[in-house]
Amino acid sequence: MIGKCLTGAGSRHRFSSTFLADQCQAWMKGGRSAQLRVHSSTLAESSLHAGTPITTEPSTSESTTALVDASENKGVATLTDEQLRRNAELLEMLQGKLVLAPLTKGGNLPFRRLCADFGAEVTMSEMSFARHLLRGDPTEKARLKRAANEACFGFQIATNNIGEGVRAGALAAEAGASWMDLNCGCPIYEATKRGLGSALLRNPRKLARLVAGIAEGIDLPLTVKVRTGTSASKINVQQVVSLLQDAGAAAVIVHGRTAEQRYKKPADWSLLADVARLNEVPVIGNGDILTYYEAQQRRSSGCLAHMVGRGALIKPWIFQEVKEGRELNPDATERVGIYRQLVSHMKEHFGDDAKGRRKAFYFLPWHFDFLCRYRYLPEEVYRELSEERPLIGQRMETAASELGEELDSLPVLERLLRCQSTDAHAEIAAALWDSSSDAEARGVLEQLANEKVADWESNGEEREERVAEG
Template sequence: MIGRCSTGASSRHSFISRLLADQCQAWVKRGRSAVFTVHCATLAESSLHAGTPLTTEPSTSESTAALVDASENKGVASLTDEQLHRNAELLEMLRGKLILAPLTKGGNLPFRRLCADFGAEVTMSEMSFARHLLRGDPTEKARLKRSANEACFGFQIATNNIGEGVRAGALAAEAGASWMDLNCGCPIYEATKRGLGSALLRNPRKLARLVAGIAEGIDLPLTVKVRLGTSASKINVQQVVSLLQDAGAAAVIVHGRTAEQRYKKPADWTLMADVARSNEVPVVGNGDILTYYEAQQRLNDSGCLAHMVGRGALIKPWIFQEVKEGRELNLDATERLGIYRQLVSHMKEHFGDDSKGRRKAFYFLPWHFDFLCRYRHLPEEVYRASSEERPLIGQRMETAASELGEELDSLPVLERLLRCQSTDAHAEIAAALWDSSSDAEAKSVLEQLGNGKLADWESNNDDREERVAEG
C-alpha cells in the first residue's frame, strides 16, 4: 500500500495520513491492496480529494472523504437525487405507522418477530456500537439480522465518528436494512461516557456535521433519534431538529423526555407537536403509548409523520393490531399464555432448542416478563379521561383493578400469576413455558406453580426502576 500527501507539511489535514494508514491496513488484512494519491488542502486551501485505487475499489463506506472528522464540514449535506429518492420512499413507508422502537435487550429478533406477527410493519434493531460492529463483535453483528416478516427494518447505531457511521451503513445496506438510525438519545452511562447517545446533544452543531457526513456517505436513508435535551435546564430539541433538517436526516425521531428524566416524567407531546410543526424535516413522536386510543390521539394531535412505541409493545406486543383495528383485544390469561409460548417458539428457532440455545434465550426471556406482567385490561370508556391527564403507562396499576370491579382473591390463579411482579416468578414462568410441549401443558404447570408459590411471590413484590433503555 502506498499513501502520500502532495502538499506535505503545509497540509491543514495533517491527520489524514493516520486515517489512511488505519484504513489501508484494514484492507490489506482482507487480502486487498490500495494505492492512494491524496491532495490535502494547504492552509490557504479548503478541498480534499481522494485518488482512485489501482486495484479493488473500496466501497462508499470506505471512502477517504468519509474519514474526515466531523469538524471539517458545515453541517449541511449535499445528497444525490438517488439518496433523496430513497429518503422519500422511506417516509412513505413510515407515514402514519406505529413503529417498534429500538430497545436495548428488548429489541431482540424473536421479540421483533412476535410484534410483526401482530402487525408491526416497521421495526428497529437494538442499538449497535458501530466501533464494536466494525471490529467484528458477534453480538453487534447479530443485531444486523432481521426476521423474514419484518417488512421495514431500521438498524440503529451509536457513533460519534463519520467514518464509523459510513462503514456501518455499508454493512447495514448489505444486510438488507431499510434505513439506518443514529442514536442521540440513549442515556445509559456506557454510551454517554464515550460521547455517544444523548451526549451528542451537548453540541448540536457538531452533531449536525456528524449527521451530514454520514448521510452523504451511505446508500441508505439516515434518521436521527434524539431526546428533548440532556436535562430540564438544557432542552434544545428545537435547535437540534432545525440543524438536522439541513444535515440530510430523512426524519428525526423525538423521544419526549430529557436524558436525565429517563422515564420519571411523562413524555411532552405538546413540545413534540411544536417541533413537528416548526420544522420541515418529518418528526416521529415517541413516548407513553399503551393503548390504541392514546396512539390515535398522539398521531392526530401532534402533526408527527408517525409515532413510536417502546415499553407499550413490551407490555403487550399485540398493540400494533389494536392500533390498526382501533379496538382493544382484551386477551384473557389463557390467550396471553399462548402468545408468550409463541415468543418462546421464536426464541427456540432463533437461538436453538438445546442447552446452549436455552442459555442464550434466558438472557432475554425472564426479563420480558418484567413487562408482560404489567398488562391490564384498559377499556376506553373507563380510562380515556385519565389517560389525557396522565399517560396510562405512567400510572400505577394494581394487580386487581378496583375501577373494573376486580378483587385479587377472585382473579383466576393463572391471571394472578401472569400479573405477578416477582422476578422469581418470572424465571419459573419462563422455564415452564420453555419446557412445555403445548399450551394446555403450560397452563397446567403454571396453575400448579401458582397454587404453591404465588402467595409468597405476591408478598415479596418490590418496586423497581425501569430496566429498559430506549434512546
Template sequence: MPSPWPDSLILAPLTKGGNLPFRRLCVDFGAVVTMSEMAFAGPLVRGFRKELALLRKGPTEPCFGVQLAASKPETAIPAARAALERGAAFIDLNAGCPIPEAVHKGMGAYLLDRPRHLERILQEMTRALEAPVTVKLRSGFKDSRINVMETSRLAEEAGVAGIVVHGRTREQRYTRAADWDLVGQVVKARKVPVAGNGDILTWYEARDRLTQSGAAGLMLGRGALIKPWLFQEIHEGRELALSASQRVAVYRRLAGYFREHFGEDEHGRQRSVDFLGWHFAFFHRYRPLPAEEWLERSREHPLLQTRLDPVPTEDPLEMVLACPATSIHRRIAEILLLSGDDGEAEERLVELACELPPRGESPGRTEDQAGG
C-alpha cells in the same frame, strides 16, 4: 418529503427487548417498521460477533432499520454500510440514549449538548450513504437546556429523511410524562417527517397523541414490551383484551421463536430462558384498560406513567402472569419453553401459583434497560 417509514407505527430500538424473536412477534400483530437494538458503531467496524448479531434481519420483517450509537462519522459510516449489506432499509443515529456507557463515550444523549458535532456526523452519513438516514432525539440533555428545536433544525439541514423526538430530557429519564406539545412544535417547524415517542400504552392514547402533535408516526417502546399486540390495537382502533389463556398462547409463541433463534442445546435453552424471563418484567404489567373507563384519566396523565393497582382476581393463571417477582418470571419462561402445548403450559402455570411469593418483591428491573 416522503416518509422513510412505510407505516405510521415504529417499533422502538429496545435494548435487549428488541431481539429478533420479539420483533417477529410484533410483526405477527401488525408491526411493519421494526428496529434493531442500539448497536455500537466501533465494535461493529471491528467485527465483534456479538454486535454484528444485532444487525440480523428476520425474514418476516417488512421494513427493518438499524440504530447506531456513534461519536464520529468515521465509525458511523462503515457501521452503517455493514447494516445495509445485511438488509437494513434505513439507518438511525441515536442521539438520545441516556445510559452512561454511551454518554461517557461521546454517543447517544451526549450529542444533544454538541449540536454542531451531531450535525457533522449526520451530514457526512447522508452524503456517504444511499439509504435513508434518520435520527432519534430527546428534548435536550438537561431540563435547563431544552434544545430540540435547534438539534432538529440542524438534523434537517444535514439531510436526514426523518426525525424521531422523545419528549423527555436525558436528565428526566422516565420521571416525567413525555412532552407531546413539544413534539408538536418540532412537527410544525420541520419539513421532514417527524415521529413522536413516549408513554403510549393504548390505542386511544396513540390516537390522541397523533391528533395533539400532528406527527407523521409513533414510535412504540415500553407499551409494545407490555403488550406486543399494541400494533394491532392501534391499527384497528380497539382494545383486544386478551384473556389469560390467550396471552399464554402468545407468550408460548414467543418461546418457540426464541427456541428457533437460539437453538435446542443447553446453551440455547439457557439463553431463551434468560431473554423470555426478562420480557416478563414487562409482560406482568399487562392489565385491561378499556376506553370507557380509562380514556379521560389517560388525558390527565399517561397510563404508562400512572401507578395502576393490580386487578383483583382469584384466577391462579392471572395471578401467575401478573407476578412481579423475577424468580417467578424465570420459572414461567422454563414452563413455556418445555410445555408441549398451550394446555400443558396453563396447567403447569396454575400449579406454579401455589409458590407465588408475597406481593411486593421487587422486580429488579429499570425502565432505562429497555430504552425506547
C-alpha cells in the same frame, strides 16, 4: 387465541403520498440536492465529551476519508438524486405507522418477530455500538439480522465518528436494512461516557456535521433519534432538529423527554407538536403510548408517525389494537399462547438445546418484567385518566378496582401472569420453554400459581418500583 393483525389504512397526516411525491420532485429539481442553508441559532453550544471527537478513527478507505474531510467543517449535506429518492420512499413507508422503538435488550429478533406477527410494519434493532460492530463483535453483528416478517427494518447505531458511521451503513445495507438510525438519545452512562447517545446533544453543530458526513456517505436513508435535551434546563430540541433537516436526515425521531428524565416524567407531546410544526424535516414522535386511544390522541401532533417502546414490551399486540381501534383483552389462557409464541421464536433463533436455552434466558425472564404489567384498559373507563397522566406512568395494582376486580376473585393463572416477582418470571419462562403445548404450559403454570403465587406477590412489590425507575 388472538388472530394475526388485519391490514388497515394508516392514519391520515399532513405528510400525504401526494405531498411526499411533490417533496421528492422538489428535492430532485435542486431544492435539497443543492447545499442547504444551516439555520442560525443563538443558543450556547458546549463541547462533546473530551477525547471523543467526531473523526477520531476515520476509515482507511480513500472514499470515506474524503467524506470525513469534506464534512468536517460543515453541517449541510449534499445528497444525490438517488439518496433523495430513497429518503422519500422511506417516508412513504413510515407515514401513519406505529413504529417499534429500538429497545435495549428487548429489541431482540424473536421479540420483533412477535410484534410483526401482531401487525408491526416498521421495526428497529437494538442499538449497536458501531466501533464494536466494525471490529467483528458477534453480539453487535447479530443485531444486523432481520426477521423474515419485518417489512421495514431500521438498524440503529451509536457513533460519534463519520467514518464509523459510513462503514456501519455499508454493513446495514448489505444485511438488508431499510434504513439506518443514529442514536442521539440514549442516556445510559455506558454510552454518554464515550460521547455517544444523548451526549451528542450537547453540541448541535458538531452533531449536524456528523449527520451530514454519514448521510452523504451511505446508500441507506439516515434518521436520527434524539431527546428534547440533556436536562430540563438544557432543552434544545428545536435547534437540533432545525440543524438536522439541513444535515441530510430523512426524518428525526424525537423522544419527548430529556436524557436526565429517562422515563420519570410524562413525554411532552405539546413540545413534539411544536417541533413537527416548525420544521420541514418529518418528525416521528416517541413516548407514553400504551393504548390505541392514546395513539389516536397523538395523531393531532402533526408527526409523520409515532413510536412505541415500553407499551410494546407490555403488550406486543398493541400494533393490532391500533390498527383495529380497540382493546383486544386477551385472557390469561390466550396470553400463555402468545408467550409460547415468543418462546417458539426464541427456540428457532437461538436453538432448541442447552446452548440455545442459555442464550434465550438472557432475554426471556426479563421480558416478564414488562409482560406482567399488562392490564385490560377499556377506553370508557381509562380514557379520562390517560388524559390526566399517561397510563404507562400510572401504578397498576394486581387487581383493577376500576373494573370491579378483587385479588382473591381473579383466576389463579391471571394472578401469576400479573405477578411482579423475578422468581415468578424465571419459573414462568422455564415452564413455557419446557412445555410441548399451550395446554401443558397452562397446567404447569396453574400448579405453580396454586403453590407459590401468594408468596411471590408479597415479595414482588419492591421489584416493581425498581423496574419502573429503569
